[in-house]
Amino acid sequence: MAKKFDYAPAPESRAIVDIRSSYGLFIDGEFADPADGRSFKSVSPSSEEVLADISDASAADVDRAVKAARRAYTRAWSKMSGAERGKYLFRIARILQERSREFAVLESLDNGKPIKESRDVDVPLAAAHFFYHAGWADKLEYAGLATSTGRTPQPLGVAGQVIPWNFPLLMLAWKIAPALATGNTVVLKPAETTPLTALLFAEVCQQADLPPGVVNILTGAGETGRAVVEHPDVDKVAFTGSTEVGKLIARAVAGSRKKVTLELGGKAANIVFEDAPIDQSVEGIVRGVFFNQGHVCCAGTRLLVQESVADEVLTSLKRRVSSLRLGDPLDKNTDIGAINSAAQLERIRELSQIGEDEGAGRWSPPCEIPERGYWFPPTVFTGVSQAHRIAREEIFGPVLSVLTFRTPAEAVEKANNTPYGLSAGVWTEKGSLILWMADQLRAGVVWANTFNQFDPSSPFGGYKESGYGREGGRHGLAAYLKTWDN
């Protein structure tokens, strides 16, 4: 095997970001101190360095933010024409592009993801999301979602949104852009481990002169999120996160008028048939499971490979994984960054240990782990059966389980044998097989001969316990509009 090239360090400068020592809550267009003065710290997972002191919003702060959002909805945002709303969104898209490097560096610092991903995926997609939805704002009557009360679909009111730590800015964009385009106002809670890009986004709202109260950003942990979801004056709840919390939310809003969309966990099958081009498939497998350290709800964590090519695929996969570079997220050569938090690292370790204990074969490439920070090497489990917990539970880390199959019917049976249904991958040269598989797989997104592609015009969301509702495209608008009753 060829010797791995040695790369010189190529760190992106962090001088471009100016992190304040502490941050308030963004309510009614301004940063304000939390009512009870509590705070927590945001830590860089790659160095364990404390980045800033973050306000912990209480129920009183949530109430203040919801009131501001309601006021902004009644007095400004719902009265404004779609065209005017759209121009604010265009402004936000442009400012995100202008300040893209700042956002990318800050995201990698706070989240731990490689700069090449925050720079080339998270931030450009976030800007694209605002740009896409900006154009919808004055065209909603043509979206095919008209209501019985008139031609132009009506917004719901105040949206309470709770987002995860894996794509902090991108998930914010997925939530805020459609909500604003359809005429709703927003109270958003970013994840407690990754609040910084959301707080920088608050500055973007100020630079765009967005009317105060249209976007409110409250930092905090689970209790803050619960207060947002359960606030009686919230009309719409949008959540991305674990299936466990998603179920709590679905219970909490039962019997209310609140419209809900949930984007939850996954355990996607990535299915490789014997006629697939091996090298391309291996690239897709790697992209599918090691992208963003596997902190991806739609990650292809179950590799289903046809028995006849299993050895060949596995050999090639191990060679490729051995070339991945783990380390400083700000280094432009880094492929695998830091695990987002100590708690998440613990969960990945625990489930991986269970994989080993249950008898699966564990393999990781030789890999230097930095001394400080939270790290987990890319890991492949072979000889995994469907009963193994690593094949059933979402690990949310860089851990792949390899299973085999003989026939397409068996592949479908195994792929669908999960309570989740967010995404799936299929690799084959045979067109009719791709379309048959795409039809049979019970998942909201099917990537054929590709994986982990995202676009604001492409609806995203799950079947079964992966949640309901779609984000992106024409379908995503429906989540924020009053639609017919019967």
Place this chain on the structure above:
Amino acid sequence: MARVDVRKTYKLYIAGKFPRSESGRSYEVTDARGRFLANAALASRKDARDAVLAARAAFGGWSGATAYNRGQVLYRVAEMLEGRRAQFVDEVSRGEGLTARQADRVVDATIDRWVWYAGWSDKVSAIAGSSNPVAGPFFNFSTPEPTGVVAVVAPQKSSLLGLVSVVGPAIVTGNTCVVLASQTTPLPAITLAEALATSDLPGGVVNVLTGRVDEVAPWLASHMDVNGLDLAGAGLLGMDLEATAADNVKRVLRPVDPDHDWAETPSPARMLAHLETKTVWHPVGV
């Protein structure tokens, strides 16, 4: 002397067959003025679970049938309804306390509603699907697919028109369903089942239970192999049922106002509520 008529035994409809409740129980059904009409089966938890099994077993075939085929089968059901209209008029008028003329109009609307939904089978993709212009060399499209097994609590007052207005939109797109009929006026639902059984609808696509909503609906709401829950007729039980449905993230349609006029022209909303959107990506290139 008048001839002694042959009366019907009203049973459940599960997997295309008409069993009595496994519990051996029945309950007395009266007309709107309280006079005895029949003994209906009082469905149990086991009946509900059998019905879900039947619906799940029928899902692959029904969802895999072509939309054109489903449309024709459902149209065939409308033909069977027309043939039984006298019986429906009689049961609706007695059960809901309507005049013969009012009941006649309800049955007209019921059959027309069924035809309306039948015609949607091969059109719903046109309004719920899309081709998506992603920023990259990919072919990308979204299509609607049925959610799976849908449990339905039928409207309580509108025992026939309300019933077809919630069953039609669930099954036309390929879902299969378990429907809990109006508790006080269950007879039209069983007669509907007889029409379904004599059309070409595969057994298990629609399963009809009669009995107490507060006894049976919680088992449907908590069943882990039910994907969707339409609480149209659940009334005040709706809140608890919706909370229970969260156990496996069921898609829930909340209760409808008990006085809702089901004769109102429907929208595609109830069909869309029982659909998932699947998006498929494939690279484009030489």
